[in-house]
Ligand SMILES: Nc1nc2c(c(=O)[nH]1)N[C@H]1C(S)=C(S)[C@@H](COP(=O)(O)OP(=O)(O)OC[C@H]3O[C@@H](n4cnc5c(N)ncnc54)[C@H](O)[C@@H]3O)O[C@H]1N2
């Protein structure tokens with residue numbers, strides 16, 4: 001993201017140039033040209049793109065010119081090669097050009113001194129091209145937040161490896177690292193660790209200094225072997241229950257000078273918690289223009305039940321045209337298929353336990369920033 005406005009120090013295009021492969025002429029020399037009685041002119045120069053010596057066009061002559069080549073002084077129109085006989089020593093012009101035809105004027109894209117890009121612009125493909133076209137080899141940017149993402153669980157196996165009964169493939173790491181990147185941050189996805197506190201703390205200690213934020217998943221609820229909770233409760237991390245479904249058990253704090261958020265391990269809980277707690281904080285910290293997802297009102301296509309006293313986030317499919325939202329899948333927090341089919345979250349407030357089809361609900365649009 002740009003840290004300051006960037007001003008064009010030069011115009012674009014930087015010089016009058018040809019928009020076509022053809023012949024640079026003086027329109028007045030060729031005004032009688034037509035197919036029956038072409039105007040024939042000697043070709044005095046050949047001007048490929050990149051030729052820099054710039055010989056002027058004498059009256060009564062033509063220069064063969066290529067797209068992007070500087071228009072010679074004296075020329076005021078370009079005749080495309082298709083409207084000529086394509087000659088190299090002399091050229092027969094079959095159609096009279098309009099004054100200024102196929103000429104790209106200096107500064108018609110952007111003039112010198114104009115603001116080319118504003119502070120806060122996220123630099124995508126066209127913006128980087130514009131900066132380069134203006135001659136900027138570097139640009140002042142706000143660096144992205146650097147996160148490390150660490151999954152925990154002795155049941156986890158890397159995708160591609162054989163699985164034994166009781167084991168599952170690790171999926172939170174790539175999910176959360178991708179979510180960070182999509183939010184505009186940087187993410188290093190660490191190799192997941194087992195439920196052994198020694199291994200967990202060793203990994204964190206090694207990698208925390210390189211991060212602005214640590215994100216872990218798993219090991220924060222109420223059982224035995226809660227590696228994250230057991231290891232970090234003594235290290236300035238607070239563990240608590242949030243009145244939210246999914247995403248009830250949470251933790252956050254500072255681990256040896258690095259902020260840390262410990263998400264629950266259930267995949268849907270982890271991603272919903274990321275959306276609710278981490279994404280807005282990341283974007284605000286980076287100064288990005290839109291901090292929260294766009295929030296829309298939509299009409300439910302079917303009823304929704306929600307536990308009393310909890311804010312529920314259901315997966316949904318938002319039909320923007322109709323203004324409706326269809327809740328999909330059960331509220332449970334392990335249904336990845338429904339998470340992958342959703343384009344929004346349906347935000348059911350704490351006070352609502354029974355919503356009917358046709359009721360208006362608040363929806364978080366997950367497909368927009
Ligand atoms: N007695 C209680 N049990 C549970 C409670 C509770 O309050 N009392 N809370 C439940 C809720 S709600 C959630 S959410 C989970 C959170 O548990 P943890 O954060 O401790 O996570 P784990 O137990 O490690 O894992 C939960 C679940 O998710 C799977 N998992 C974990 N990490 C990954 C990963 N990287 N990739 C894919 N799947 C992952 C894990 O195998 C478990 O199935 O606790 C409830 N229990």
Ligand code: MOO
Nearest residue numbers: 246247248269333
């Ligand atoms: O908070 Mo848990 O996330 O409901 O499954």
